Amino acid sequence: MLPTNTHLLYPEFDYFAPLTIYEATELLAQYGEDARIMAGGTDLLVQMKMERQQPSYIISLARISALGGIKRLEHGGLEIGPTTTIRALYQYLTSSLQLPISNFQSPTSNLQSLQEACNWFSTIQIMHMATIGGNLCNASPAADSAPPLLAFDAQVTLKSKTSERTLPLTEFFIAPGKSIARPDELLTHIYLPASLPDTGSAFIKIARVTADISQVCAAVRITREGNCAQDARIALGSVAPTPMRATVAERDLIGQTFSLELAEHIGKQAAQEIKPISDVRATREYRQHIAAVIVRDALLRAWERTQ
Amino acid sequence: MEPRLVTLKVNGRTHHAALAPNTTLLHALRDLGYTDVKSGCEKGDCGACTVLVNNTPLNACLMLAWLAEGQEIVTVAGLGNAEHPHPLQQAFVDFGAAQCGYCTPGMILAAKALLDEHPHPTDDEMREALSGNLCRCTGYVRIIEAIQNAANELDAEQRG
Missing domain, CATH: 3.30.390.50 (CO dehydrogenase flavoprotein, C-terminal domain)
Structure with a gap:
């Protein structure tokens, strides 16, 4: 059958909205390659409307509160939850950059490149929907958030039902649209090391x-x-x-x-x-x-x- | 997967609709009669389907309706009507900011979200706020003028 390309969400799928990371990894273990993880949905739903992807199962991360939010770590680094929207990250960075630029007491004071990437990220509506984790996991060569995160030596944690690994973002991207994450793995954390002075x-x-x-x-x-x-x-x-x-x-x-x-x-x-x-x-x-x-x-x- | 009964709160009204998981919020709303939400590109480029979800402007074409359950959804008809238009709606009329009108509901909602956050927006802030709303008829000059004037109007109203 030729792709209909109506831009309507034609294909049918089963939909899951787990409440915990463990539940999500259980679903991934069960459905693996037939499932796609949905965070903001701004890429996945477009791909599905274009009939480039036709998953049988969608696992939404919208209800997993443990995957959202931004935390300052004790050693000064930052932990960014993958379902943090681009807009929320932008606002977080903008408010912490309100300090004078020369004030290096703020652990985020040199994250301007990430703030700029979030600011130039698509449209307002998409910024409110799209997530930082989705931007990375799509593994697009054009992902706006990737270069600043690479430049800050970011690390990512991938969890499956039975395993967990943390690796540098430099090892995460494999090919256009392909990351190192296995079909049963979920991106659960993005870490930025403490900001350096000067x-x-x-x-x-x-x-x-x-x-x-x-x-x-x-x-x-x-x-x-x-x-x-x-x-x-x-x-x-x-x-x-x-x-x-x-x-x-x-x-x-x-x-x-x-x-x-x-x-x-x-x-x-x-x-x-x-x-x-x-x-x-x-x-x-x-x-x-x-x-x-x-x-x-x-x-x-x-x-x-x-x- | 079977359709599920979903509760949608739109413009202060509660609806119960049986929706399959592949129904987007855009089509759920239009099927409920909210045809002021327009279907344009269906890919998140044009902004014609913009709605406010908990006061945030989103593309309804890229949101599954199931995810909107229980959230406060506002369409342009929720801002005002012909008898009692919102200052933004009135300004779009007064300044001729609509030509074919297809982009107008999304434009007004994007502008509403902007003015809620920045009651005195700069030109740059207005242009940024409209970055996700395309007009293919008339350009953006009158739209910007309308928003500026609505901002002044709202400000005057608040000062009484």
Whole structure:
């Protein structure tokens, strides 16, 4: 049968709304590959309407309160529940960034890149519905939240009925639309390590309009020591099969005296590491060109924020 | 899966409807007679189906109706009617902010959510608040003017 593509939610499915993480993992153990987990639903329901996905079972996370909310950890890090909406995360970060930028007492004071990514994330309605965990688990190369989280060395916890593992986000993305999570595993926590002093971050997204999916996006984090970049991360989206770090560019940057010329050079280096394709949003050549520009600009912006 | 009896609270009224799990809130509402909620792209791009759920603007096309159970849903008809329009509704009329009108219910609800949060919005805040609502007829200038004026009107009302 040809796909009807009516954009109506035509396929039938059974629907579960478990109340606890354990119940959800039990359902996943039982239905596995035939089930899809639904958080905000803003991607999954579109995929189903387009008949790209036809799960027999939907497991909604909407009633599992343990998967929501943002917690400051004792050592200063942040624990973000995967069903936290993009808007809720944005508001949390915005209110904690109200402190002067130079005030590094706030454990979230250098999370500006994540705040910017949330702010440029699709439309207001989608921001209110979409979740940070859904954005990661869809494993889109264009996931806006992925580059800043990669640049903060985020970790994620995956739970099944019988197992639990915590791994760096760098290992999470496998291919377009594919993460390392097994069909019986549920993303239960996202961890950010404690903010470092003298650190700034920035996120830049190039898109036709801000509500659109990015053509290229980049997030950087720099820790300064005097005039040197003592530590740095550079991560990009929409430039490879998965969100990625530009590790050679990072190595070239660390330990160097920061300058405009250095930022230019690092931007070009990062552009050499990416593997963009041409698609409906941009050509490979454009992505290659603009990646160098936005990595440079993000570095300059993040550096300014370290002072 | 069998349809289930779902309780939906819309514009202060309680409905019980037998709904299958693959019914979106958009179509549940339209089938209940709330045809002021429009079906546009069905993909969360256009905002024609915007409703307020617990005062938050959401795309009803991307929400399963079962998930809306027990929540306070407001459609544009819930803000006011022809005899007693909401200042936003009146301003959209006064400023010619509607042409074909299909995007208007979503626009007004997105604007309502904005004014609830920011009674004195800047131009940027207004444009951001409408980022999820597309108008293909007339552009956004008059819509922005209407919202600005409704904000002034609401402010004047509050000051008495």
